[in-house]
Amino acid sequence: MNQKIGVFICHCGTNIAATVDVEEVTQFMAQQPNVEYSTNNLFMCSQPGQLMLQRYIKRKGLNGVVVAACSPQMHELTFRKACEEAGLNRYLFQMANIREQCSWIHDDRAQATEKAKAIVNAAVRRVAWQEALEISHVKINPHTMIVGAGIGGIQAALEIAESGNQVYLVERESTIGGRMAQFDKTFPTLDCAACILTPKMVSVGHRKNINLMTLSEVEKVEGFIGNFTVTVRTKARYVTDACTSCGACVKACPVEVPNWFEGLLGKKTAIYKLFPQAVPNTYVIDKEETPPCIEACPIRQEAAGYVALIRDRKFKEAAQLIRLRNPLPAVCGRVCYHPCETECNRGYVDQPIAIQHLKRFALDWARQRNIELVPPKIERREEKVAIIGSGPAGLTCAHDLAVKGYQVTVYERSSLLGGLLGLGIPAYRLPRHLLREEISYLRDLGIDFRTNVTLGKSFSLEQLKQQGFKAIFLAIGAQSGVKIEIPGENTEGVYSGVDFLRRFNLGVRTALGKKVAVIGGGNTALDAARTALRLGAERVVIHYRRTRSEMPASPYEIEDTEAEGVAIHYLIAPIKIAKAHRSLQMTCVNMQLGEPDASGRRRPISISGSEHQLEFDNIIVAISQKPEIEVLADEKGVPHLALTPWGTLQVDQDSLVTNQEGVFAGGDVVLGPSTVIASMGLGRRAAESIDKYLNGQPLVDFKTHMPKPIVPRGETFRPHRYSPMFKDLPKQKRVEMSKLDPKIRNRDFSEVEIGFSEEEAVREATRCLNCGVCVECLECVKVCDPEAIDHEMQDRVQQIKVGQILLSTGYDVFDARVMSQYGYGKLDNVLSGIEFERMLSATGGTGGKILCKNGQPPRAVAVIHCVGSRDENYHKYCSRVCCMYALKFAHLVKDRTKAEVYQFYIDMRAYGKGFEEFYKRVLLEGTNVIRGKVAEVVESGWSNKEEGHLIVRCEDTLIGKFREIPVDMVVLCSALEPRQDTAKVRQLFSISLSPDGFFLERHPKLDPTSTMTDGVYIAGCCQGPKDIPDTVAQASSAAARILATAQKGEVEIDPIRAQIKEELCSGCRMCNSVCPYFAISFDEQKKISIINDALCKGCGTCVATCPASAITGKGFTDQQIYAEIEGVLA
């Protein structure tokens, strides 16, 4: 190997030479093998330096070059190009970093010189192994994506669009404009921010080649410069382009949440437009995750919606909303076990909202006023559907199908409609007239009800089909009481719980003695016990074999039952019943709890020797129920339909279809004994499934709701993004519903719970946290004349191909609440800069008037600089814009009020064009400036000065005195800080951060708009705090860079790629799995792995993985790195 290597060592002025003995290194390198020539120069990167390099390449015929200077990230490209111009392949050059990683970090000259020798030596040894490589070229996609549509993004978009290339402008908010849209005037020229910004916003909206994507966020970025594929999710706006921006919806919306656009000052509705000149000028509905109350409900009842309407005193609208999709609202308002309340977020703050009571209130309110709740319009269809069973599942399915226009007939075995609602649940929980009203509403929808007809006796499934029913829904419930299987269970005087309740509800007399035992711990057991009490039993005792915490009955029902005087005995089970004289003798054993069983509850185990006898007149067994499958069986008892091992019907989980085509099933016959609302959920799903079936659609992709388990939420969770965390929300007690006095209530079957008054209901509804912002009350839909609102709109995910990306994602404002000494968030009239901007703006809350909370103009205003910036505790950096906007505030306060203005500053920084002049002008206007960091802002009520005002305490460092200045208003110049999600965005685009947390530019002086990732640029405050002119300048510069690259049509790509030596590859495929870009695949014919050059990014992971050393990392070969290792250690 005939190597002729040239070594060129840079002094970098004194940057290197002051610490490293450049001459000694030069001499040392001259003696190393393969070194043809070694020299040094004051500035290698200067023109004389580069010319010298080129001269020696030619003169000495060098075939390898090492420049020892700064970091390769600084000047590698410079020297590579210089080599190339001199005829040497650029990859035969190597850079030795003796500045950043040597001279600048060491003081000891001898040590630094030794280290420099090692570093240069390593480069020399490495370059001896380097090979000439060819640069590859890739075509550039001319389209650009700009992320963030503040003034920076808008500026760049317009400039790039001017070239005719396509721009995708992605903005997270509902409108473009960014921070600048919040401002009133801009310093130092005092021109109106809106006047200079909105024309630009409008032209963005009009440009055909700007694809404006609001409410959009980037989810994924793949590819590299010239060929990025960006996945963008556009959140549903829920308002279509038909919106005329009339604003009627805002008046109808019952929701109010803080409006970030106005700081802590303003509120906004769930449907909103941030400011009048928004682009696109369309309203938008703020809808986050579905509120847990709705998510938990099997029929997806709009709980949050009617609660919000009740809060707004729109009781009729609330009742109408409940009625709209709930076929049994009065029933649910009374007997539902309300999973909505179990999941209610308010429960994490104090107690859940009394959703069920509010529902009952709204319906009672409407009924008491005879307000008719209008059923939806129905378009008739010819298909007939039969529903067997009129319980909650059957009625819900019937309702939904009837609303869709089907001809629905409901068959009921008993003379009473409603299933267990009428036959099981006692009237003191569900007054019978309400159930009759519900059914009469359903009858009005056109449903045909037939009573006293029993499946298997009066008719069969086959007959129904022959009669032209196209689909059948089986909802026959689980009405047969399960036996305990103990001796004596069939003795006279022993009843099953469901039978007892059914007989009573049908008006059949049941003989009942004075002492009654009830066996079981479910709601049926409690209902039976309370009914027995009302029928005259003097002593009723419930026996349950586990403890109270395992009882399946609802806790509030247990409380009511005990309040009425029913005794509950735990850990006891009967083992024998015998007739004894005139009463019944029940032998019981005591139990203890063992290991948890399949249901997760601890298994009861009998304690031997604890047998004892108890005497009762009657025993009611209410341990469980099962479906009466016999009705579905033929003469021999073989069921027509497939069953589960638990004796329930077997159905497809999604479509609820049984093993017979056209026959669906739901409710307790599928679930086993469950709840009203769970059965209604299946009824609803069955209706959707039957509708699909009758329309010939496949039984997939169901839209009806199946409640998902909701993850528990911690104390730092927020109900929506504008709300404080659970732990910071003020506590407020739940309004309890009045109940009949337990002493009188067991005398008859009057309803126990009395109901809310209007005031109680409104007070309770006010506790709602408005989870998810929009509560889907659908009031906006009613008032929207152009029918522009679509609550069903879905998010859209697109993959967009672009060549280059510009990030102009802006900044967040420091939350001054953490500096409690300034009282922000606690004291009225302490405002953030943004809030004050909004107060000054004509479109803000006060229409541009400067007013204290009490509506009076202030007599003195303090402006505190450097809140959170230039502060070791928060941000060390200067936010750059505060001094000037503080002065602008001073000018505007002087202009609009007669108030004194005090500026509290540390250093006044007026560095820009026209800034110093503006400072002078504001001083001449009579603004007071006090140099010193404010110690605290306090309310002045405690001193003898006037109450309700503020005192600013500060040391005036110019006169060396402590001062207390009374003011009416304090404005804080809060720091500009990196966006909260900077870390996420940085990872998405694979760029770095500088120590201050803003995006890192490629070079702080010479390349402030590019990043280390080719093709990704940054502009504006995401790179560091800056004012509007600087942002615009940086954005324009980025636009120019982007256009220049696009114009070139292609980019050079470093040939640093992995390469497989076919003859060495054993085909083990280990490399296939380690490649993060899936660039390596296995060639089945050659039985070796092959690399797709276009996908390979050159990371070298496969090279290090290959056990046969069959993969070479071009530019970073094993040999090159071995040589470097030997070099640094030589």
Add this chain to the structure above:
Amino acid sequence: MNEFEPKIVGFLCNWCAYSGADLAGVSRMKMAPNVRSIRVMCTGRVDPTFILKAFACGADGVLIGGCHPGDCHYAEGNYKALRRSVFLKRMLKEQGIDPQRLRIEWISASEGDKYAKVVDEMTETIRALGPLNQRNKEMINA
């Protein structure tokens, strides 16, 4: 001055640790001169043989500096480096080499201060361990 000066080879990834080391330089942070860096595109490129080679050629310690988990420019090269280093440490231990002589650290482009700290710490650790003895080097060579 007869004090033992450890020789440490640092394999730094181009995107994070090498940039962090540069930032330490730009910020003029002073640190021990014992770490000599070798730039690789990704810590995933660091072949176990590089580390063994470094020990065999006289290194008393090896530092691998990569991107923080989740930040790798090539998605997951740093995880692979971590996996290999765990394995290698075990292997070094079997050969009688203190596993502290191999250190893997996540240093982002903005963590110049962390780089300086790691360099100083590692230098002191290795100084305390003393030079890697000849027998071990030969074992690796073999």
